[in-house]
Amino acid sequence: DQQVKQNSPSLSVQEGRISILNCDYTNSMFDYFLWYKKYPAEGPTFLISISSIKDKNEDGRFTVFLNKSAKHLSLHIVPSQPGDSAVYFCAASATGGSYIPTFGRGTSLIVHP
Amino acid sequence: DVKVTQSSRYLVKRTGEKVFLECVQDMDHENMFWYRQDPGLGLRLIYFSYDVKMKEKGDIPEGYSVSREKKERFSLILESASTNQTSMYLCASSFQRESDTQYFGPGTRLTVL
Numbered sequence: 133d134q135q136v137k138q139n140s141p142s143l144s145v146q147e148g149r150i151s152i153l154n155c156d157y158t159n160s161m162f163d164y165f166l167w168y169k170k171y172p173a174e175g176p177t178f179l180i181s182i183s184s185i186k187d188k189n190e191d192g193r194f195t196v197f198l199n200k201s202a203k204h205l206s207l208h209i210v211p212s213q214p215g216d217s218a219v220y221f222c223a224a225s226a227t228g229g230s231y232i233p234t235f236g237r238g239t240s241l242i243v244h245p
Numbered sequence: 246d247v248k249v250t251q252s253s254r255y256l257v258k259r260t261g262e263k264v265f266l267e268c269v270q271d272m273d274h275e276n277m278f279w280y281r282q283d284p285g286l287g288l289r290l291i292y293f294s295y296d297v298k299m300k301e302k303g304d305i306p307e308g309y310s311v312s313r314e315k316k317e318r319f320s321l322i323l324e325s326a327s328t329n330q331t332s333m334y335l336c337a338s339s340f341q342r343e344s345d346t347q348y349f350g351p352g353t354r355l356t357v358l
Contacts, residue, residue, distance in 0.1 A: 138287075166346065168347075168349075173254075173351070174351055174352065175335050175336075175351050176347075176349045177349065178346050178347070221288060232293060235280075235287050235288040235289075237285060238287050
């Protein structure tokens, strides 16, 4: 049973537009959320995180929004660039319990020039 | 800068062979992890370790074992490789229990013939 779901396996966006990647979770104990970015033939790299005490965290072109009541988070990339083309993994953990993050299956983002 | 290195980028083995995948991190991290990544399945945790000589099973430990004799090194062992273990193997480390940001190695693409 997937506790972290990324329901869109892929997303295609035009350069300069906004990319919105979605993630849903089922475990109400999750209180820390992360996004990782992965290029082919490389390991994932940490992108941005958010604690459950916040509903938004921003870092340059990347913003993560958290809706605790809906158990939903989203990653916004504005403006999207061709170099953003990668697989994006959402991860969640319960810092008061097991600190091991649970990963979603990933969304492949393609940004067209 | 954190560096996580893996012994091989690409490996080809035969069914039944014993396979060793090595991972080394240079930041004195307590926690180390082994994942496999398969298309459509995301990152699945095989084993993790939060201290030297300590190991815990992840979600898919069957067919694998691990060894952590030194803090900086975490080895994944396939006792008798099978074709369904063909995958991308990713090692990760993190600093301490409360910090969930993981640093990943570049991955080893293992093919079992």
